[in-house]
Amino acid sequence: MEPSNLNKEQDQNSWALNAWTLLSKLRDQSPLIQCITNFVSMDLMANTLLSAGASPAMIHSIEEIQDFTPHIHALCINVGTLSPAWLPAMREASLVANKAGKPWILDPVAAGASRFRLKACLELVGLKPSVIRGNGSEIIALSKASLGPTKGVDSSHESMDAMEAAKSLAQSSGAIVAVSGAVDIITDGHRVVGVHNGVSMMQKITATGCAVTALIAAFVAVDPLHALEATASALSIFGIAGEMGMDMAKGPASLRMHLIDSLYNLDQAAVSSRLKVSSL
Ligand SMILES: Nc1ncnc2c1ncn2[C@@H]1O[C@H](COP(=O)(O)OP(=O)(O)OP(=O)(O)O)[C@@H](O)[C@H]1O
Ligand SMILES: Cc1ncsc1CCO
Numbered sequence: 456m457e458p459s460n461l462n463k464e465q466d467q468n469s470w471a472l473n474a475w476t477l478l479s480k481l482r483d484q485s486p487l488i489q490c491i492t493n494f495v496s497m498d499l500m501a502n503t504l505l506s507a508g509a510s511p512a513m514i515h516s517i518e519e520i521q522d523f524t525p526h527i528h529a530l531c532i533n534v535g536t537l538s539p540a541w542l543p544a545m546r547e548a549s550l551v552a553n554k555a556g557k558p559w560i561l562d563p564v565a566a567g568a569s570r571f572r573l574k575a576c577l578e579l580v581g582l583k584p585s586v587i588r589g590n591g592s593e594i595i596a597l598s599k600a601s602l603g604p605t606k607g608v609d610s611s612h613e614s615m616d617a618m619e620a621a622k623s624l625a626q627s628s629g630a631i632v633a634v635s636g637a638v639d640i641i642t643d644g645h646r647v648v649g650v651h652n653g654v655s656m657m658q659k660i661t662a663t664g665c666a667v668t669a670l671i672a673a674f675v676a677v678d679p680l681h682a683l684e685a686t687a688s689a690l691s692i693f694g695i696a697g698e699m700g701m702d703m704a705k706g707p708a709s710l711r712m713h714l715i716d717s718l719y720n721l722d723q724a725a726v727s728s729r730l731k732v733s734s735l
C-alpha cells in the first residue's frame with residue numbers, strides 16, 4: 456500500500472475508534488441534555504438522544520432555568536419556531552450554562568429567513584456556544600449577517616458552498632462550526648474535517664438536522680475539551696445509523712423508525728466498517 460493511503464487508513468481507524476469510544480462513554484454516562492427546541496423537532500430529538508443513550512429534557516420555561524440548568528451536562532438551543540417570548544429563556548439558559556461551565560450548542564434554524572430571526576441568532580452566537588450546527592444556507596446567512604434565499608428551514612446550498620462561511624464564522628465566534636449535507640463539514644476556523652456518512656433520504660424527514668445537533672450536544676458533553684472531534688463523531692454516528700436504517704426502510708416514515716433502531720443497536724463493527732471521515 457502507498458504510504459499516503461496507509462496514513463489515510465490509520466486516520467480512518469483512529470476516527471472510528473474515537474467515535475466508538477465516545478458513543479460507549481455516552482451510553483455509560485447518560486448525560487443530561489437540556490433542549491430548548493422547536494415544536495416540530497421535540498419528539499425526534501428526544502428519541503434520538505434516548506436511543507443514543509443520553510437523557511433528554513425539553514425544559515424551556517425561563518422560570519425553571521436557574522434551578523435546572525446548573526445540573527445539566529450540555530444544552531441545545533434551537534430557534535426553529537422562535538417567538539419573542541422564547542428568546543429570554545434561550546439567553547438565560549446559555550448564560551447559566553456558561554457560568555456552570557457546561558457546553559451549549561446552537562442550531563440557527565432558518566437564520567436568514569427574517570430580520571427578527573437573524574438578529575436573535577447573531578445575539579446567541581455572541582453568547583459563546585461551543586458548537587454551531589446548521590445547513591449550508593443557515594451558516595452562510597449567519598456568517599454574512601444577511602438574509603438569504605427564502606427556502607425557510609431547508610437549504611438552498613450544498614454544504615461545500617458554505618466552507619468559507621463556516622471557517623469565517625468559526626474564527627469570528629470562537630465556536631466549532633458544522634455544516635450538514637451530503638458531506639458534513641466541521642471546522643474550528645483552521646482545520647476542516649468532512650464526514651461522508653448518511654443518506655439523502657434523511658432530508659425528507661423533518662428535524663433530522665435538529666436531532667443531530669442535540670446528538671452533538673451529547674457527544675460534546677462526554678468530551679468537552681475536544682469539541683471538533685466530538686462533533687464529527689456525532690455526525691458520523693448519526694449518518695451511519697441513517698445508512699443502516701435505509702437498508703430496511705421503504706421511505707421517510709420507515710427510515711425515521713429504522714434510523715432510531717439502528718442508532719440504539721449500533722456496534723463497534725458497524726462503526727469501524729462504515730465510518731468515513733477525511734481532512735478537507
Ligand atoms: N445529501 C445527503 N446525503 C447524505 N446525508 C445527508 C444529505 N443531506 C443531509 N444529510 C444528513 O441529514 C441530516 C440532516 O441534515 P440537513 O442538512 O438536512 O439538516 P437541516 O436542513 O438542518 O434539517 P432540519 O432543519 O429538518 O432539522 C444530517 O445528519 C446530514 O448529514
Ligand atoms: C419544518 C420546521 N419549521 C420550523 S422548525 C422546523 C423543523 C425543521 O427544522
Ligand SMILES: [Mg+2]
Nearest residue numbers: 564590664665
Ligand atoms: Mg435545521
